[in-house]
Amino acid sequence: MNSFLNQHVLVLNRLWQAVNICTARRALTLLFEGHAHVVLDGQDGSFQTFNFSQWQDFSEQQPHPESIHTISFKIRVPRVILLVMFDRLPKKEVKFTRHNIFERDNNTCQYCGTVFDRKDLNLDHVIPRDRGGPTTWENIVCSCIPCNTRKANHTPYEAGMHLIRKPKRPKWRPFVQVNLGLNHHDSWKHFLDLAYWNVELGEDIGP
Structure with a gap:
């Protein structure tokens, strides 16, 4: 019991x-x-x-x-x-984290389109920070080390490179945070929308 x-x-x-x-x-x-x-x-x-x-x-x-x-x-x-009485939702958006960027970009370099292990990916500012590029969803992408090295401190246009997809802020939907090791009962599927939450990223990432 x-x-x-x-x-x-x-x-x-x-x-x-x-x-x-x-x-x-x-x-x-x-x-x-x-x-x-x-x-x-x-x-x-x-x-x-x-x-x-x-x-x-x-x-x-x-x-x-x-x-x-x-x-x-x-x-x-x-x-x-x-x-019966509880109607509050977490007042949050999808957090701007390293993990969530990898999830959004499917562990794929946004310049060459190759899938990598996360340890072989960097986070790249599309418009470099010292050129005024912000650390935001719309200016950060996954990049493999060779592409990151080739792009260096240039814009993609200057480096002769192209993004495979324009970076966007993921849409947030009501969710419950679940331990990914948890076995989900079939009856949950209709209601469950998994999201990943880690420490938010600051200005200390990437070139």
């Missing part, structure tokens, strides 16, 4: 946006206290919600191997819960 209580449950705010992950133990507590409803994926692509008593009845009527048995009743472990 304890292993079921420690399983991960996806938490949605009342706008149905993923905001957290908690244990089944915490999810059942929120359900019992009336702070959350269970979300269940219907066969026709719709979603049903259950309060505690409804979920208890459902668990009795449709037995499931992932159920917790108490002295007086049994209840199925939820996989997704919906908070």
Whole structure:
């Protein structure tokens, strides 16, 4: 039973946006206290919600191997819960980090188009810093060491090089930060949008 209580449950705010992950133990507590409803994926692509008593009845009527048995009743472990009153979203954009730039550029040199291990990639200012180029999403790209060396302290035009794609700020969507080693339950897929968050980059990167 304890292993079921420690399983991960996806938490949605009342706008149905993923905001957290908690244990089944915490999810059942929120359900019992009336702070959350269970979300269940219907066969026709719709979603049903259950309060505690409804979920208890459902668990009795449709037995499931992932159920917790108490002295007086049994209840199925939820996989997704919906908070009844919580509608806050993290007020953030995709952070400007080395990791997120690699993700945006798919570990690909933006000059020669070759995919590299991250250890073999640099971050390059398209317009060099000493020419007024800012350290922003729109002016930083992944560059392999040979291309970075060739470009040196020039613009791509001056170096006779071309960007394979214009760098842009990634679009942010509601997300939940998840440990990438975590096994995601199938019922999460509709709600989950992974994003990566590290320390934001400052003016100390790249040439």
